[in-house]
Amino acid sequence: MDRDGIDLSLCSIVPSLFLYEIDPEQTLRAHRVLNDAGVAYAERSEGRIAVLATVPLNDPALAQAELRRACGELGLVGVEIGPSVGDMMLDDPRLDAFYTAATDLDVPIMLHPYLNMVSKPGPDLRGFHLGNVVGNPTETFVAASRMIVGGVFDRHPDLRVQLVHAGGAFPYQLGRLEHAYGAREETRSVAEREPAAYLDRFLFDTIVFDERGLRFLLELVGPDAVLFGTDIPFDMADLSALETLPRIADGDVAEKALGGNALRAYGLSEPGG
Numbered sequence: 001m002d003r004d005g006i007d008l009s010l011c012s013i014v015p016s017l018f019l020y021e022i023d024p025e026q027t028l029r030a031h032r033v034l035n036d037a038g039v040a041y042a043e044r045s046e047g048r049i050a051v052l053a054t055v056p057l058n059d060p061a062l063a064q065a066e067l068r069r070a071c072g073e074l075g076l077v078g079v080e081i082g083p084s085v086g087d088m089m090l091d092d093p094r095l096d097a098f099y100t101a102a103t104d105l106d107v108p109i110m111l112h113p114y115l116n117m118v119s120k121p122g123p124d125l126r127g128f129h130l131g132n133v134v135g136n137p138t139e140t141f142v143a144a145s146r147m148i149v150g151g152v153f154d155r156h157p158d159l160r161v162q163l164v165h166a167g168g169a170f171p172y173q174l175g176r177l178e179h180a181y182g183a184r185e186e187t188r189s190v191a192e193r194e195p196a197a198y199l200d201r202f203l204f205d206t207i208v209f210d211e212r213g214l215r216f217l218l219e220l221v222g223p224d225a226v227l228f229g230t231d232i233p234f235d236m237a238d239l240s241a242l243e244t245l246p247r248i249a250d251g252d253v254a255e256k257a258l259g260g261n262a263l264r265a266y267g268l269s270e271p272g273g
Contacts, residue, residue: 001048004239006230007271010262011041012052012080015114020085024059028066031056035070042076047271052110053079058086060094064101071105077266078107078162082114083143090143091150091190099156108203108265110162113139132236140168145177148198151190160265161201164229166208171220174199203265205229206241206257214241215248223253227262 001009013034019027031054038051053070055063070076079102081090088094090111102109116125116135125131140163146152153159163170177195180187191198204221207229208214218226228245231237245254263270 004230004242007259008048008050008263008268010050010052010077010266010268011038012110012112013038013054015080015082015112016117018054018057018082018114020056020058020082020114021118022058024056024062027056027058028062031066032069035066035074035076038070038076039074047269050077050266050268052076055079055081055098057081057095057098060096060098063095064098067098067101067107068105071107076107077268078110080110080112083111083139084115089146089150091146091152093155096155099152099159103156103158106158106267108160108162110164111140111143112164113137113168115139137165137168140165141170141173144168144170144202145195148177148195149181149187149191151192153198153201154190154192159201160203162203162205162227162265164205164207165231166206166213166217167202167204170202171204171217172213174220200225203227203261206245207231207238209238209240211240211244211248214244218249218253218257223249223256224261226257227265228258 017034019030035053038053042049042051053067053076055066055070057063067079071079084090113136116131116139121131121135125135144163147161174196181194199221202221203225204217205227206214208217228241230239245257249257262268
């Protein structure tokens with residue numbers, strides 16, 4: 001952080017520790033340990049590290065209870081989840097109690113790919129690190145799309161969701177989803193509005209590796225919805241926005257994306273502030 005000029009980091013667990021595929025009581029036990037450790041980690045940082053909770057989404061009742069403990073009692077600032085739990089997609093009404101807890105606590109949900117990190121890739125993504133390069137952005141696109149057309153934001157209008165990797169494929173294929181909403185009855189069978197009308201429910205990080213992609217993202221979602229991200233400590237990390245944002249955006253926009261938006265979204269204070 002000192003080397004890269006980062007004053008405050010928002011940290012989350014590696015998604016392979018979601019552990020959605022094991023018994024929910026065991027997932028809960030592991031996640032309680034992780035959340036308690038996250039509190040201690042943040043406390044040792046002297047205000048320079050904030051931590052997201054993790055919850056056993058494989059049991060929605062346990063998930064909402066642990067979210068209330070981790071964020072409501074322990075003070076973690078948000079929660080990280082995966083894009084699905086087995087056959088239960090993120091638009092499943094069984095997750096409504098969890099979403100209600102998130103809105104009651106006024107904490108964002110950070111959505112991170114999971115399946116391609118823990119599963120053997122199919123023949124289309126085998127080799128060349130394509131499970132990460134292609135699979136991860138696709139997972140995010142699918143999950144965000146289902147939350148929109150499945151009515152999650154109609155049932156929970158105050159819910160805020162951060163999409164990592166600059167939204168994956170979602171921002172760049174939103175037009176296709178929008179077209180389907182007009183052309184296909186099944187696409188518009190649940191959601192009350194067109195997909196683009198829900199764009200303001202999302203936050204996006206800057207991990208897109210490409211100045212053109214970052215320009216497009218800022219134009220599409222606006223200067224208040226983009227948060228600086230890094231993906232440190234992995235080899236797919238991207239700190240290029242530190243240099244790119246001041247060059248492609250005016251000072252106010254760059255300042256928001258490099259810090260102000262994250263402080264506001266997660267209710268954080270600047271170190272020493």
